[in-house]
Structures are given as C-alpha cells and as structure tokens.
Amino acid sequence: MRKFIFTFTILLIFLSGPIFANNTEKIIKLDIIGNDKIDRGYIMNSIKTRENDPYDLEKLREDLKNIYKTGFFSDVQIDVKDTDKGKIVTFVVIERQTIEAIYISGNEKVKTNDIKEKLKIKSNTVLNTEKIKESIEEIKKLYASKGYYATKVTYEIDYEKEFDVSVKFIIEEPPQAYVRKIIIKGNKNVKTSEIKSMMSTSEKGIFSWFTGSGILDEDSLDEDRKNIEALYHDKGYVRAKIGAPDINISKDGKTITITLTIDEGNLYKIDRIDFKGDVIFKKEDLLATIKSKKDNIFRASLYQQDVLTLTDMYQDRGYAFCEITPLTTVDDDAQKVSIDFEIKKNQEIFINRINIIGNTKTLDKVIRRELTFAEGDRFSSTHLKKSRKNLRNTTYFKDTDMKIIKTDEPDKVNIDLTVEERQTGTLSLGVGYSTYEKVMVTGNISQENFFGTGRKVYLSAGIGSVTQEFRLTYVEPRIFDLDLDTNYSIFNYKRIMDSYDYKKLGGGFGLTRRLTEDVKGSLSYRYEKTQVTNMEDTASIYVKQQFGTKVTSAPSISITKNTIDDIMNPNVGVAAEASFEVAGGPFGGDNYFIKSIASYGQYIPAGFWDSTFFVKGTGGIIRPYGGRQIPIYEKFYVGGLYSVRGFKYGEAGPLDSEGEIIGGKNQLFFNLEWIFPIYKPAGVKGVLFYDAGAGFDDSDGFMLKGMRASAGFGIRWFSPLGPIRLELGFNLFPKRGESRSVFDFALGTQY
Numbered sequence: 001m002r003k004f005i006f007t008f009t010i011l012l013i014f015l016s017g018p019i020f021a022n023n024t025e026k027i028i029k030l031d032i033i034g035n036d037k038i039d040r041g042y043i044m045n046s047i048k049t050r051e052n053d054p055y056d057l058e059k060l061r062e063d064l065k066n067i068y069k070t071g072f073f074s075d076v077q078i079d080v081k082d083t084d085k086g087k088i089v090t091f092v093v094i095e096r097q098t099i100e101a102i103y104i105s106g107n108e109k110v111k112t113n114d115i116k117e118k119l120k121i122k123s124n125t126v127l128n129t130e131k132i133k134e135s136i137e138e139i140k141k142l143y144a145s146k147g148y149y150a151t152k153v154t155y156e157i158d159y160e161k162e163f164d165v166s167v168k169f170i171i172e173e174p175p176q177a178y179v180r181k182i183i184i185k186g187n188k189n190v191k192t193s194e195i196k197s198m199m200s201t202s203e204k205g206i207f208s209w210f211t212g213s214g215i216l217d218e219d220s221l222d223e224d225r226k227n228i229e230a231l232y233h234d235k236g237y238v239r240a241k242i243g244a245p246d247i248n249i250s251k252d253g254k255t256i257t258i259t260l261t262i263d264e265g266n267l268y269k270i271d272r273i274d275f276k277g278d279v280i281f282k283k284e285d286l287l288a289t290i291k292s293k294k295d296n297i298f299r300a301s302l303y304q305q306d307v308l309t310l311t312d313m314y315q316d317r318g319y320a321f322c323e324i325t326p327l328t329t330v331d332d333d334a335q336k337v338s339i340d341f342e343i344k345k346n347q348e349i350f351i352n353r354i355n356i357i358g359n360t361k362t363l364d365k366v367i368r369r370e371l372t373f374a375e376g377d378r379f380s381s382t383h384l385k386k387s388r389k390n391l392r393n394t395t396y397f398k399d400t401d402m403k404i405i406k407t408d409e410p411d412k413v414n415i416d417l418t419v420e421e422r423q424t425g426t427l428s429l430g431v432g433y434s435t436y437e438k439v440m441v442t443g444n445i446s447q448e449n450f451f452g453t454g455r456k457v458y459l460s461a462g463i464g465s466v467t468q469e470f471r472l473t474y475v476e477p478r479i480f481d482l483d484l485d486t487n488y489s490i491f492n493y494k495r496i497m498d499s500y501d502y503k504k505l506g507g508g509f510g511l512t513r514r515l516t517e518d519v520k521g522s523l524s525y526r527y528e529k530t531q532v533t534n535m536e537d538t539a540s541i542y543v544k545q546q547f548g549t550k551v552t553s554a555p556s557i558s559i560t561k562n563t564i565d566d567i568m569n570p571n572v573g574v575a576a577e578a579s580f581e582v583a584g585g586p587f588g589g590d591n592y593f594i595k596s597i598a599s600y601g602q603y604i605p606a607g608f609w610d611s612t613f614f615v616k617g618t619g620g621i622i623r624p625y626g627g628r629q630i631p632i633y634e635k636f637y638v639g640g641l642y643s644v645r646g647f648k649y650g651e652a653g654p655l656d657s658e659g660e661i662i663g664g665k666n667q668l669f670f671n672l673e674w675i676f677p678i679y680k681p682a683g684v685k686g687v688l689f690y691d692a693g694a695g696f697d698d699s700d701g702f703m704l705k706g707m708r709a710s711a712g713f714g715i716r717w718f719s720p721l722g723p724i725r726l727e728l729g730f731n732l733f734p735k736r737g738e739s740r741s742v743f744d745f746a747l748g749t750q751y
Contacts, residue, residue: 025055028086034093037126038072043093046070055080055087064091071128072096096127100164106171110143115169118142127157127165139169147215150174150253174253178204178214186262190235197608198231199224201258216256221245225260232264236297238330238337239265268298271336278322278345281313289313298337303328310341315381320349320404320413349379352412358419361452362396367419369478370394372517379413386517391419393567396449398422424449440464440745454478466649468494485512495633499539499660500546502532502633518563527589528552530633540656546632553589556581564603568718569683571612576600583634585626592628596621601671611676618643618693620667635663638695638708641744643669645691646710646729648742653695659737668707669693675716683718687727709733712741 030051032043047063049056060078067076075094080087102123104112118138120131136153143151152172157165182203184192196202201221204214225242232240243261250256273294275286290306292299307324314322325342354375356364370390373383384402391400398420405414425447445459456475462468471491479486490507506528515521531549557580564573577599584592601616624630639647650661652669670692678684692709714727725746734740 026086027051027053027055027089028083029088031088031090032093033090034095036095037098038070038093038095043067043070043091047091049089055089060089067091067093069130071130072126097159097161097163097165099123099125099127099167100161101166103166103168104171105168106173109148109173109176110146115139115142115171121167127167132167135169139171143171143173145215145217147176147178148174149177149216149249149256177216177249177254177256179216179256179258180204180214181257183257183259184262185259187264189237189264189267190232194608195228195231195260195262198227216247216258221258228260228262230300232262233300234302236267236269236299237264238268238298238300239332241265266332266335268330268335268337270294270296270298271331271334271338273339273341275341275343277343279343280317280345286310286313292339303339307341310343312381314343314345315379317345318348318350318378318380319345320379320381321346347410350412351375351377351379351415352407352409353414355414355416356419357416359421359452361421362419362449362454363452365481366396366449366452366454367391367417371417384415389565393564394449394454395568396421396424396454438465466496468492483514486510487512497661499536499543499658500532501534502530502546504528504530504633506552515559519559519561522558522560523555524558525555526552530631532632538658540658540660540662542656542662543632543658543660545629550590550631551588552583552591552631552634553587554581554583554591555587570603570614572603572605574600574602584628590628591631591634592626593622593624593630593634595623595634606674606676609676610680611674614671614673614675616671618667618669622665630665632663635665636667636695637661637663638667638669638693640742641725641727641746643667643691644693644708644710644729645689645712645727645744646731646742647708648739650695651738652693652708654697664695664697666696667693668696678715685716687714687716688712689714689727689729691729 027049028051030049032040035043046066046069048066049059049063053059064076064078067073072095073093074096077092079090079092081090099121100123102116102119102121104115107115118135118141120134120138121128132155136155139153140151143149151174154170156168156170158168159165179201180203182196182199182201184195187195201216201224202213225245229240229242241263243263246259246261248257248259270292271294273287273290273292275283279286287293290309291302292306303326307326310324311322314324323342323344323346325344327340327342329338329340330336331338351373352375354368354371356367359367371383371387372390373380373387377383388400388402391397396419400420401418403416403418405416407414426444428444429442440462441464442462443460447457449455450457454477456473456477458471458473461470469491470493471489473487473489475485475487477485486509488507488509491504493504495502506526508524508526510522510524512520512522529549529551532546535544535547558577559579560575560577562573562575564570564575577597579595579597581595582593583589583595597618597620599616599618601614604613604615605611606613620636622630622634622636637650637653638644639652640649644652650663653664653667654662656662671689672691673687673689675685675687678686688711690709690711692707694706694708696706709732710729711732712727712729714725716726717724723746725744727745728741728743730741731738
C-alpha cells in the first residue's frame with residue numbers, strides 16, 4: 001500500500017510539473033504605457049497577443065512591428081516581468097510629435113484647397129510618415145487626372161519645436177500631357193471607330209479646352225477596357241479579352257500614346273433556351289417575349305434585357321421578390337451558348353402603405369395623383385416604372401426613388417417614395433439676335449408648382465423689331481380632384497409684315513382629360529380681336545382687303561399622344577397631335593373658317609455616341625365657309641424655327657403678285673434631326689438637321705414639286721434660364737431675293 005501511495009505521489013508530481021511551469025509562461029497581464037493622444041484600444045487592435053495567451057516571443061515581436069507600422073510612434077519596446085502566476089508584458093511606446101501646420105508649395109496649376117482635400121494627414125493629429133507617403137500618391141493622382149503625369153512631390157518635416165512639427169509638401173509641376181493617339185490592335189471584326197466610341201478616354205481635339213478630351217484618367221481607362229469587352233460580348237465574342245493598356249509618355253512629357261491589344265476569339269451562337277423552376281407562363285409565350293433566339297448570335301445585352309423582361313412579367317403578377325437566375329453553358333468546340341433561366345417566384349405581394357418622403361413644398365395629393373398604383377393593389381413593377389416616369393415629367397423633382405420595404409406580414413410591403421424637389425420658379429431676362437427678328441428682348445416669370453399644388457402660372461414678354469407679345473397663362477390641374485385639367489390665357493400680340501401690321505388681343509380657356517395612359521383629349525375656346533393697320537399703297541388687292549378689325553370666336557377639339565421618356569432630355573418616344581377648329585357660324589364673330597392640323601414626331605435612339613434621331617411630319621388645312629374669306633393672319637406661314645429652318649417666317653409659302661408673303665391654305669413639312677452630346681456635364685447638345693416642306697394654296701394642294709428644302713446645324717442647351725436653341729439653316733435651293741441662310745434662336749421653349 002505504501003509503495004502504491006509513493007508511486008502515485010511521484011507520478012502526480014511528475015505530471016503537475018509542466019502545469020506549474022506553463023503557468024509561469026502564461027501572460028497574465030498585457031499593458032501599454034506612453035500613449036497620450038493615441039487611444040489604447042487602437043493600439044490593442046494592432047496586436048494579436050491577448051491576456052492568458054501562452055508567452056510567445058516571436059508573436060510579441062510581430063506585435064511590436066505592427067504597432068510601429070501604424071506610423072504614430074517613433075519607438076516601441078517590450079518590457080516583460082516574471083511573477084509566480086505568469087508574465088506581465090508591457091508595450092512602451094513613444095508617440096511622434098503633433099502636426100501643427102501643413103504647407104503646400106510649387107502648385108500653380110492646381111488649387112491648394114483641392115490638394116488639401118486629398119491629403120491623408122490633418123492638422124492637430126499625430127505625425128504619421130506612412131500617411132504622408134499616401135498623401136504624396138494622392139497628390140500625384142490628382143495631378144494625373146488633370147493631365148500632369150510626371151508630377152514630382154517631396155516633403156519636409158520641421159522639428160524645430162519640441163512637441164509640434166510642420167509638414168511641407170513640395171510640388172514640381174510638369175508640362176500638361178494630352179492623349180494624342182489611341183492605337184487599337186487585334187480587332188478584325190469590329191471597327192476601330194466603334195471601339196473608340198465606347199471609350200471615355202479620347203484623343204485631344206480642337207475643342208479639348210471645352211470638352212476635356214485628351215485627358216488620361218487611369219480609372220476611366222480601366223472602365224474603357226470593361227466597356228470594350230462588353231461591346232465584344234454583345235456581338236457574340238464571349239471569349240474576347242482586352243489586354244492591359246500600354247501607356248507611353250513622350251520624353252518632353254507632353255504627348256501620350258495608348259495602345260490596346262484585343263484578342264477577339266470566336267463568334268458564338270445560341271444553341272438552346274430553356275426555363276426551369278416556377279414556370280407559370282407557357283414556355284412558348286416566354287420564348288416569344290424574350291429577345292434572345294435560338295441560332296441567333298449570343299448578345300450579352302439582349303441576354304441581360306431578357307432577365308429584366310422575365311422579372312417584370314413575374315413582378316406584374318405580384319411576385320415582387322421573384323428570383324430569375326440566368327445560367328449559361330459555353331461549348332467552345334461547337335462555339336455555342338446554351339441558356340437556362342432558373343425561376344423562383346416566391347410569395348405573391350400586395351402594397352400595404354405608400355409613404356411619401358422629402359416633399360417640403362409639394363402636397364402629398366399632388367404626388368399621389370401621378371401614381372398608377374394604390375394601397376391594397378397587387379404589386380406591379382410596370383406600375384412603379386410608369387409612376388416614376390409620370391413624376392419625372394411633372395418637372396417638379398430633381399430625382400425620385402421608390403424603395404420596397406418588407407412588413408411583418410409576408411405578403412405585404414410598404415413603398416417608400418422619396419422625392420427631391422427642385423426649384424420650379426424661374427425669372428429670366430434675355431437679349432438675342434436672329435437674321436429675321438434682329439434684336440429681341442425677352443422676359444419670363446413662371447411657377448410650375450404654385451404653392452406646391454401643381455398649378456402653373458406663366459407670364460412672358462418678347463419685344464423685337466418684328467414681333468411683340470405679352471401672354472399670361474394659368475393651368476389648374478385635376479380640377480375638383482377629377483382627372484380634368486383646365487387652362488386660361490390672355491394675350492396681346494403684334495406683328496409687322498412687309499406691307500401691313502396686325503395686332504391681336506384676346507384670350508381663351510381649355511379642358512384636358514386623360515383618355516389612356518399616354519393619350520389626352522382637349523376641348524378649347526379662343527376669342528380674339530384682330531386689327532390690320534398701317535397698310536402700304538404697294539400692298540396687293542388681297543392684302544388691302546384684310547384692312548380693319550375683325551373678331552374670331554372659335555372652339556376646337558384635339559387629341560394628343562405623348563410617350564417621350566423625359567421631356568427635359570428626350571431620348572425615345574412619340575409626340576403626336578391632331579386638332580380640329582371651327583370659327584364663326586353659331587359661335588359668332590366675323591371670321592368663318594375650319595382649320596385642321598396633325599403632327600407626328602418620334603425620338604429614336606441612334607445606338608451610338610448617346611445620340612438620338614428625331615423625325616417629325618406636320619400637315620394642315622384651312623377652309624372658309626359662309627361666303628367669307630380666310631383672314632390672312634389665320635393662314636399657315638411655313639418657314640422659321642418651328643417649321644422649315646433656313647427660311648424666314650412664311651418664306652417657304654405662297655406670295656401674292658407683289659411678292660408679299662400671304663400664307664397658305666395648306667401646309668406640309670418634315671423635319672429630320674440628329675441630336676448628339678457635346679458636353680454632357682453641362683447638358684450641351686449639338687444638332688444636324690434637314691427640313692423639307694412648304695405652304696400651298698388650293699391650286700397647289702400638297703404637291704411635292706413645290707416643296708422647299710434646307711439643312712443646317714445648331715446647339716441646344718438646357719441652361720439655368722431654361723432651354724436655349726441656336727440654329728443656323730441654309731436654303732438649299734434659294735430663289736431670287738431669298739436669303740441663303742437664316743439664324744434663329746429661342747430661349748425658354750421646350751424642344
């Protein structure tokens with residue numbers, strides 16, 4: 001027994017020995033001393049050792065290095081004390097001095113404040129040399145973004161004071177460098193010009209001082225590579241690779257050459273398309289709806305659009321959180337791509353509440369009446385998109401956002417509609433010049449969201465050498481909370497013609513109702529008192545017959561269709577209108593006539609350069625009845641900014657025996673435009689146009705042989721004062737006495 005106890009005791013001592021030894025090797029306390037401005041928690045986050053960890057000298061050395069790498073300390077040491085229970089480890093740090101001031105010198109091309117915004121160091125913080133080095137790199141990047149690629153930046157630290165230092169960045173600015181040439185290699189199936197059109201990086205042009213072309217931004221160049229790759233993928237080259245750009249800066253630092261090498265790979269076509277999972281539509285209907293088709297070239301953009309199309313189809317059935325997972329299988333040997341759409345519809349969703357956020361001026365009901373969905377409706381992404389478009393086209397808001405918020409009920413969501421209001425009131429004064437009008441002084445006061453009610457008030461005036469106009473218009477939307485808009489206007493208008501003048505004084509009102517989502521019907525009435533004066537002896541008999549004062553009393557009906565995506569910046573959509581007006585007879589007045597006008601315009605995306613085509617056709621007829629004559633001021637005057645440019649007002653229409661413009665009983669003209677961006681940040685656009693048309697008398701009808709033609713160019717700018725048009729048109733086949741070109745302008749008129 002004694003022998004057993006002795007053996008057990010020896011064994012216990014033997015086994016417990018390492019335990020006691022390990023206790024002495026354990027870190028029982030971890031401390032930091034010497035830090036004054038740097039938080040202890042920040043330092044602790046830099047080290048891996050923790051209390052009660054085994055003592056590991058190598059690990060502590062790594063911790064010492066990590067503390068030093070923070071850059072806040074000039075020296076770091078470790079103090080270790082042994083105790084019966086373990087070791088006490090203390091990190092002793094010596095903080096660097098505080099930065100009292102930061103100075104920038106040598107910068108002339110870049111503002112000091114712009115440089116300081118990029119710095120990683122700040123005044124009244126601990127000196128950190130690593131942050132200084134990071135600041136130098138940020139300064140170089142800033143200079144590079146402005147075309148100064150060989151910028152040298154050094155720094156000096158002034159240690160004269162005991163506790164504070166000053167840091168000075170010294171900049172050597174090189175000459176500004178521009179991209180003079182972009183070389184594309186390896187492209188066999190895609191034109192170089194098309195590849196370059198996908199790049200924001202461009203060669204320096206004659207307008208680089210305005211457009212910023214020729215400046216190299218490496219981040220933008222990286223995006224260019226992705227855009228070019230996307231272009232190839234959209235053309236079926238799914239394995240296309242764009243190599244890293246080779247950037248060569250000339251010895252004088254002024255010229256940059258960029259070379260991009262492309263490996264196009266092979267062209268791939270679609271092998272099969274299938275739908276799996278929650279397929280609630282017929283597969284043949286889905287195949288007919290999507291744009292990707294079997295045996296067609298695989299196009300990445302259509303493939304992505306198909307995902308959105310399928311998502312919209314399911315969301316319009318109420319499945320707001322449906323999941324459409326596209327899967328592709330690429331067969332490199334056959335050069336084929338198979339597409340599978342994995343569909344998970346999830347819960348059917350209904351709208352619980354609509355919360356409107358951000359409207360400090362516009363009333364809630366003004367916003368809600370533009371929505372095509374209501375609380376309690378089944379969720380529909382199409383209705384959300386239509387509502388967002390309606391809100392955008394009110395022009396009351398800079399931006400709108402709709403967020404889907406889940407509720408405690410799994411089948412219901414809230415819609416948080418956030419709006420950012422814009423200034424809807426304008427006051428503008430302008431002086432302009434046109435070939436026909438000469439000097440023109442204009443003024444506009446308008447409020448498109450009067451007291452946040454959606455009411456519109458416009459007061460405009462224009463005084464020129466040919467025309468004078470004063471007009472007040474008031475629009476009351478949704479009168480009595482019905483889907484019915486009303487408008488009222490009064491005006492005073494005067495125009496000077498070659499052999500006579502005429503003045504109009506009158507007003508009118510109208511009712512407009514939405515018939516469908518994009519179609520509106522209107523009923524209007526106008527009353528005008530027109531006086532023809534200052535008749536010259538040289539005027540023709542027909543013109544002299546117009547002398548005197550007559551009253552026009554005319555109701556009219558019209559129907560309009562508008563599907564334009566953004567009236568401020570149109571890119572796609574249709575604007576069409578047809579109107580019919582009857583004057584005199586049972587409606588009173590002196591003038592008896594019937595007038596009808598129809599127009600159709602469409603914006604078509606060009607597919608390149610973010611540009612758009614616009615085509616429009618307009619026709620009209622006017623006929624007298626009751627044995628009366630058509631007033632000369634009611635006829636059609638073709639020529640000018642809003643019909644056939646390159647001609648003066650009415651010049652592309654009939655003349656009397658004296659060569660006087662007398663207007664036509666018929667009109668027909670066409671406009672074709674190519675609208676392209678010049679400087680996107682400022683909203684400046686250019687336009688090239690071709691117009692053809694004329695005004696005709698009864699005997700001419702709408703004979704195409706009498707059509708006149710013009711072409712020209714212009715600039716359009718959505719300025720802070722409103723839309724501005726500057727256009728120069730050239731009469732392609734001028735007759736004797738006609739101008740070869742006409743310059744026109746317009747301020748504050750929507751185009």
